[in-house]
Amino acid sequence: MSAPLTLFEKVWRNHEVVPESAETPAVLYIDLHLIHEVTSPQAFTVLRERGLRLRRPERTFATMDHSTPTRTEQVFGGAPISVEAAARQVRELERNCAQFGVELLGLRDARRGIVHIIGPELGLTQPGKTIVCGDSHTSTHGALGALAFGIGTTEVGHVFATQCLLQRKPRTLALNVHGKLPAGVGAKDLVLAVIGQIGVSGGTGHVIEYRGETIRALDMDERMTVCNMSIEAGARAGMIAPDQTTFRYLAGRPRAPQGEAWEAALEAWRQLPSDPGARFDREIDIDAAALEPMVTYGTNPGMVMPIGGTIPERSGDAVFAKSLAYMGFAPGERIREHPVNVVFVGSCTNGRLSDLRTAASVLRGRKVASGVHMLVVPGSQQVKREAEAEGLDRIFIEAGAEWRESGCSMCLGMNGDLVPKGHYAVSTSNRNFEGRQGIGARTLLASPLTAAACAVRGRITDPRELL
Amino acid sequence: MEPIRTLRSRTVVLAVNDIDTDQIIPARFLTTTTREGLGRHLFADWRFGPEGAPRADFVLNQPQSSGCSILVAGHNFGCGSSREHAPWALTDFGLRAVVSTQIADIFRNNALKNGLLPVIVEPDTHRWLLEHSGAEVTIDLEARSLTLPTGETARFPLEPFARYCLMNGVDELGFLLGREAEIAAYEARRAQA
Ligand code: SF4
Numbered sequence: 001m002s003a004p005l006t007l008f009e010k011v012w013r014n015h016e017v018v019p020e021s022a023e024t025p026a027v028l029y030i031d032l033h034l035i036h037e038v039t040s041p042q043a044f045t046v047l048r049e050r051g052l053r054l055r056r057p058e059r060t061f062a063t064m065d066h067s068t069p070t071r072t073e074q075v076f077g078g079a080p081i082s083v084e085a086a087a088r089q090v091r092e093l094e095r096n097c098a099q100f101g102v103e104l105l106g107l108r109d110a111r112r113g114i115v116h117i118i119g120p121e122l123g124l125t126q127p128g129k130t131i132v133c134g135d136s137h138t139s140t141h142g143a144l145g146a147l148a149f150g151i152g153t154t155e156v157g158h159v160f161a162t163q164c165l166l167q168r169k170p171r172t173l174a175l176n177v178h179g180k181l182p183a184g185v186g187a188k189d190l191v192l193a194v195i196g197q198i199g200v201s202g203g204t205g206h207v208i209e210y211r212g213e214t215i216r217a218l219d220m221d222e223r224m225t226v227c228n229m230s231i232e233a234g235a236r237a238g239m240i241a242p243d244q245t246t247f248r249y250l251a252g253r254p255r256a257p258q259g260e261a262w263e264a265a266l267e268a269w270r271q272l273p274s275d276p277g278a279r280f281d282r283e284i285d286i287d288a289a290a291l292e293p294m295v296t297y298g299t300n301p302g303m304v305m306p307i308g309g310t311i312p313e314r315s316g317d318a319v320f321a322k323s324l325a326y327m328g329f330a331p332g333e334r335i336r337e338h339p340v341n342v343v344f345v346g347s348c349t350n351g352r353l354s355d356l357r358t359a360a361s362v363l364r365g366r367k368v369a370s371g372v373h374m375l376v377v378p379g380s381q382q383v384k385r386e387a388e389a390e391g392l393d394r395i396f397i398e399a400g401a402e403w404r405e406s407g408c409s410m411c412l413g414m415n416g417d418l419v420p421k422g423h424y425a426v427s428t429s430n431r432n433f434e435g436r437q438g439i440g441a442r443t444l445l446a447s448p449l450t451a452a453a454c455a456v457r458g459r460i461t462d463p464r465e466l467l
Numbered sequence: 468m469e470p471i472r473t474l475r476s477r478t479v480v481l482a483v484n485d486i487d488t489d490q491i492i493p494a495r496f497l498t499t500t501t502r503e504g505l506g507r508h509l510f511a512d513w514r515f516g517p518e519g520a521p522r523a524d525f526v527l528n529q530p531q532s533s534g535c536s537i538l539v540a541g542h543n544f545g546c547g548s549s550r551e552h553a554p555w556a557l558t559d560f561g562l563r564a565v566v567s568t569q570i571a572d573i574f575r576n577n578a579l580k581n582g583l584l585p586v587i588v589e590p591d592t593h594r595w596l597l598e599h600s601g602a603e604v605t606i607d608l609e610a611r612s613l614t615l616p617t618g619e620t621a622r623f624p625l626e627p628f629a630r631y632c633l634m635n636g637v638d639e640l641g642f643l644l645g646r647e648a649e650i651a652a653y654e655a656r657r658a659q660a
Contacts, residue, residue, distance in 0.1 A: 017653040018646060024628045027646050029653055039550065041500035046640075055650075067498055085498030092500050136549040136573055150549035152577035153502075154639075162643040164650055168626060170572075200485055201543040201569050234546060236572050300485050300546070319484050319541065412494040433489040433547060435512045 004275035006172050007241050008207045011147040011272070015130045017164055025166040031129040033060040033159045034115050035102070037067060037086075037093040038414070039134030043157035044096040054100050055163045061124060062097050062104040064090055065114045067414040070377055070404035075107060083416050100160075113380020113406045116140040116348035120224065121382055123253025127242035127269040132159060137348050137430065138237075139230040143223035144250070145242035145272050147207070150231065170236055173206040174280040177214035179289030184464040186358070187222035188350060188428070188447035190214070191229040192294040192304045194286060200302040203235030206281070209274065210240050214288040220249040221354040228349045229430050232301040241273035293463055296432045296445040297335055299323040303432075307450065307462045310334050326434055327442050328422070335444075336460050341423035343374040343401075343455040344437070345448055347411040350428035351379025353386050355448040359428075360392045362452035362466055363399040369458025374401035375417065377409040401455070413438050426454040468582055470636035473607050474563050476536040479526055480600035486540055487547035488574065492556045505552055506559030527560075531601055536563040539596045543567070545574025554581045564606055566613070568593045579629045580639065586613055592621040608634050 005013070012028070020026035040062070047053070054060060067086035073079040081087035090107060097104035105112040111122060116137050119125040127145035132138060134156045141148035151165065158165055175194060195202075208230050210223075218226070223240050230238030240246075247266060250256045257265040292306035303323065305311070313331040314320045324330060345351075345359045356378060368374045376396045378384040384406055387393055393403045410417040411429040413436070419425040421440030428451050432443035444460070453463035496508040514525050521528045538557070544567040545553060554577045557565070564584035575585040586606060588596070595615060596602065605614040608630055614620045632639060 017649050022627065023631075025626070027643065027649065029650070029657075038497050042502045042551075045501070050640075083498065089498055089500060134549055134551075136547065138549075150573055152549055152551035152554075152573060152580065154551060154577065154580040158640055158643055161640060162646070162650060164643055164646070166628070166639055166643060200546055201571070204543075204569060204572055234543070234571060300487065302485075319482075322483070412489075414494045414497060431487075431489070431547065433487045435493055436489050439493075439512060439517075 004278040006274040006278045006280060007145060007209055007239055007272055008147060008172055009278070011128055011130065012169060014128065015147075020169055025168045027164050028130060028167045029164055030132050030159050031059060032119075032124055032131045034119055034131065034133035034138070035060060035062045035156065036115050036133070036135065037064045037089040039153050040096065040156055041089065041092050042153045043160055044100065046157040047100065047160055052161045054102065054160050057101040059163060060102045060160070062093060062102050063112055063115050063118055064093055064107060065112075065406075066408045066412065068107060068407045069415055070407045070409045070417060072405055075405045083414070086415055110381050113382065114348045114351060114408055116228065117351060117379035117383065120144060120220070120249075121253070121380055123250055123256030126250065126256065126265070127246060128272050132165065136231045137228050139235070140224050140228040140348055142230070142237050142239040143220060143227040144246050145239060145269065147237060147239065149237040171206045171281040173203060173208045173235065174283040175208050175210050175286065176283060177210065177212040177286045177288050179214060179287050181214060181288045181291065184449060184467055185291050185293055186447045186449060187218055187225040189291055189294045190286075190288060191226045192296070192301065192445065193291050195229065195233045195301045196294070196304040197286070198233050198284065200232060200300050201234040203230060203233035206235050207237045207239060208233070208235045209280070210238060215240055216243065219354065220245060221352040224352065225349055229301065232430055242269045243273070293447060293450050295335065295450065295460065296443070297327060297329055299326055299432055299434045301430065301432060301445060304445070307460065308334070308336050336462065338460045339424065340372060340426050340454045340458055340460060342419050342425035343368070343372060343451050344377070344410040344425055344427040344429065345451055346375070346377030346379065346409055347429035348379060348408075349430045350448050351377060351383065351406070353383050355428065356383065356387045356392050357390070359448040359452040360395040362449060362456060362463065363401070364395050366399060366456045368400035368455045372455055372458050374399075374455045375404065375410055376401050377404045378406045380406045410437055412436060419443070426451045426460070468636045468638055471563070471582060471584070471608060471633050473605060474536065474584065475603065475605045476563070477534070477601050477603050478537045478539045478566070478596060479532045479535040480539045480597055481526060482541050482597050484541035485543045485546055488545060488550050488553045489547055491545070491553040492550065497550060497552055502551075502555045504559065505556035506561070509556040509560045536561055537566060537604060537606070538562050538564070539566045541567065543569045543571060545578070546571040549573045549577070551577045551581070554578045554583045558583050566593070566596060579633065582633065584608070584633070586623045588613060588621050588623055
């Protein structure tokens with residue numbers, strides 16, 4: 001019998017065109033290459049300059065999300081895209097995809113959305129695949145048991161031309177989560193707590209496999225939230241073994257295998273979970289039952305605490321002090337009850353249907369506090385349609401929130417959806433870096449449940465108060 | 468790419484931990500479709516005030532930084548997004564190496580592909596460098612070493628293939644294209660399975 005292998009090792013092994021040696025990295029085959037308007041143009045330019053074509057255009061799939069408008073009149077109404085440079089990027093992607101034969105979900109396509117939302121939604125993302133994209137949150141797709149990671153634009157060019165990447169094999173980290181998540185505590189709180197524990201560079205050089213009964217009990221949307229933020233712990237990828245939850249999610253999706261191919265795929269996917277006795281380079285245990293709703297107070301996702309907690313003191317740490325000064329907070333301060341100016345529900349972390357349902361459950365019959373600007377941006381056009389079919393849009397609009405077309409929007413503010421300088425934004429996205437949501441913007445990362453509770457009260461609120 | 472064997476320069480120190488890619492180049496500058504000219508947006512929100520005037524208190528704006536091609540930064544440099552605009556902005560600005568105790572995975576990969584050396588040193592060496600801004604240091608790729616003006620030498624890890632490419636000006640795409648036979652064989656094997 002061969003040695004027990006981890007999920008990651010199995011997927012890696014299946015994609016080795018040439019294994020790594022002391023001198024050279026492995027040549028790794030890429031099954032699915034997702035591209036978008038921001039990190040692809042320079043890679044297409046390289047192809048043109050060198051007279052190359054795409055080796056496997058059918059394995060490349062394009063969408064536009066990062067810099068696209070979310071205002072309906074700019075997407076569908078013929079109004080000009082307000083950020084002119086973004087409009088240029090959109091046109092350039094259209095031109096590149098047409099010239100190189102890449103399937104593109106254009107601005108008005110009913111299937112368009114944030115790249116990490118639509119991959120799983122369309123069934124393109126599948127267990128056991130290698131998936132890359134010029135975007136660090138490609139780790140999201142690992143929730144379905146794929147090996148998925150972000151690459152730079154030079155590597156986008158490598159995949160275009162050869163369908164392969166040169167890669168050193170990363171180390172493995174098992175994150176074992178046990179216990180039942182308490183009421184009001186969700187996948188976002190879990191992953192924020194993990195980052196708080198291991199730090200923003202704690203996963204560097206590793207692929208994380210999330211394991212244990214708490215992970216098994218999560219639905220697919222929640223699993224994607226967890227894997228999405230693996231990169232915020234420095235890990236290249238996060239993975240979860242495929243199981244019945246995964247198979248049920250994928251069954252019947254447009255790009256998932258159908259009929260006999262589906263049966264064959266299931267057979268192969270069932271072989272993927274880590275073998276009993278498989279060894280990881282590191283293991284960490286987390287007790288989910290002890291978790292609370294989490295919120296960040298600083299300028300990286302590792303600066304996080306339970307929502308009722310106090311900001312720690314780190315005397316002599318100038319960087320920590322600078323971060324708190326940017327946020328307008330002080331050591332020893334409680335931020336519960338601190339006023340909030342903006343609430344953003346959306347992004348590839350928390351822009352799926354279940355996230356919108358959660359937020360809507362808090363807003364139903366309530367109002368967004370006066371003076372608070374709440375923006376709800378579905379992760380894809382399909383999420384938008386499904387939410388509207390359930391009447392979630394009415395709940396948001398009646399509560400006083402804005403309801404938009406899909407895209408990255410205020411997660412990184414490339415399209416003009418920005419948090420004003422100095423304002424406090426409770427955001428369901430993944431990065432609270434300085435200026436991420438606008439120059440001088442102060443971002444507090446939280447779950448959709450917490451974000452909605454903060455919107456209703458206009459203050460940092462423990463969502464359990466409103467349950 | 469130009470081969471690089473050694474690099475000798477004074478250092479510029481940015482003693483901030485976890486400098487993320489949004490600081491190196493904010494997202495609003497990613498609407499470009501070329502890779503040129505990004506140096507003028509490097510650390511834009513730290514370098515320039517609200518009206519666009521350079522901030523006198525930011526190290527890269529100070530006269531002693533001019534001509535320095537080695538950046539010494541706090542722990543965990545380059546975390547965050549996969550934007551290659553970050554190393555493009557750094558190299559366009561004239562930087563050739565970043566020294567830290569840890570450098571984020573994707574940034575490190577991107578840096579290597581653009582002739583920007585990611586140099587990871589032990590805490591002791593790092594502390595010395597943080598305390599001696601402007602020190603003249605030498606980075607030797609062959610020896611994988613960084614030599615301080617005190618004569619002390621620290622070794623740093625560098626993936627052998629990346630080092631080979633840097634030292635010989637080899638581009639990885641050319642190498643991968645040369646693996647055509649293996650790639651085709653792999654695809655044929657998969658098609659049969
Ligand atoms: S939603 Fe935010 S994190 Fe996700 S892909 Fe878009 S910009 Fe990146």
